[in-house]
Amino acid sequence: MPRKHKELHATPMLHVVSRGVDRQDVFERPSDRAIFERRLDDAFRKHQVELLAYAWMTNHVHALVRNRDGDVSAAIGETLGLYARHFNAITDRVGPLWEPRFWATPIESDAQLLQTVRYIHRNPLEITGTSKLVEYPYSSFAVYTGERRAPAMLCTDPLERLLDPVRHRKRVLRPQRGDRLPFAFLPPQTTTSLDEIRLAVESVVDAAPTTRLPTRLVTILLAVELRAGTTAEIAAALAIDEGTVRNKAHLARRRLARDPRFQILRQRIFDSLPVR
Structure with a gap:
């Protein structure tokens, strides 16, 4: 801070x-x-x-x-x-x-x-x-x-x-x-769209088609982390309400702290985003 x-x-x-x-x-x-x-x-x-x-x-x-x-x-x-x-x-x-x-x-x-x-x-x-x-x-x-x-x-x-x-x-x-990624309290240097996150999620899912992955949860987490939009914009794009976005993001952060597999999934999706 x-x-x-x-x-x-x-x-x-x-x-x-x-x-x-x-x-x-x-x-x-x-x-x-x-x-x-x-x-x-x-x-x-x-x-x-x-x-x-x-x-x-x-x-x-x-x-x-x-x-x-x-x-x-x-x-x-x-x-x-x-x-x-x-x-x-x-x-x-x-x-x-x-x-x-x-x-x-x-x-x-x-x-x-x-x-x-x-x-x-x-x-x-x-x-x-x-x-x-x-x-x-x-x-x-x-x-x-x-x-x-x-x-x-x-x-x-x-x-x-x-x-x-x-x-x-x-x-x-x-x-x-x-x-x-945000730089301390400052905005990211490169913007990320929700469509880019979705494509990255799809690429990871396609690489492991037989594995059931919490794609919705990790999509919301990355959308919030990477500031892909306001809470209202993310909610509208995912056809959910703003309260659900906040609750899911909170749940995802808690899971990220204790679940190594979820950590790996989030990192794989992040690494699938293009460098630009």
């Missing part, structure tokens, strides 16, 4: 995410992001916080930050607050621009750090596609592949020991099966 704000001062490295209220756009013109970066740079220097990696999207922002005996909450809060004043002034709007609290997840290992940087750098994929991801100007990806100079606000030293430019480029651009 994300770390509460009062604990952030004790965490050296964090993945921070903030989203526009009601998921509204927080950047409307290129100059908006430039102003956001200036506000961030000033606040981070003031509060002794370092920016290690980032991706500024349309309605949310990702930042990997390191606390240098400073105050991450104050640095982020000041950045978001000052930028909101700018945005409200130029768009003639009033009220909060960002959701009431930002999310911050502590980084506790090198493996988690690598996956977090990969997640951040893959965020613009839906905008750019794979071929032009490195050209996205509002991300630190091209900095760590050696294709763009680091801006003054970015501290690259902590990551350079872990990120070989060629390997990092391949790691980010090459899809992984795990991209279908």
Whole structure:
């Protein structure tokens, strides 16, 4: 779970995410992001916080930050607050621009750090596609592949020991099966449809035609796990009610925890999904 704000001062490295209220756009013109970066740079220097990696999207922002005996909450809060004043002034709007609290997840290992940087750098994929991801100007990806100079606000030293430019480029651009799974509290990098899950279930069933398998239960479990739709959408597609979806998903999670055969079945179906 994300770390509460009062604990952030004790965490050296964090993945921070903030989203526009009601998921509204927080950047409307290129100059908006430039102003956001200036506000961030000033606040981070003031509060002794370092920016290690980032991706500024349309309605949310990702930042990997390191606390240098400073105050991450104050640095982020000041950045978001000052930028909101700018945005409200130029768009003639009033009220909060960002959701009431930002999310911050502590980084506790090198493996988690690598996956977090990969997640951040893959965020613009839906905008750019794979071929032009490195050209996205509002991300630190091209900095760590050696294709763009680091801006003054970015501290690259902590990551350079872990990120070989060629390997990092391949790691980010090459899809992984795990991209279908949620990343902590964040959405999956690759969407999964209920039809894809059904096809994967059918392929596993066809491989073991004489074995009776709990296909309905595992289909519902994977649909919920992989966020193939809202509860209402899954219920409508399977011609059941929302309560049944929730109850079956709960039953499947309990079975997954104690039944090795069910674990194997779920994994086989997941492994049958295409990597993309």
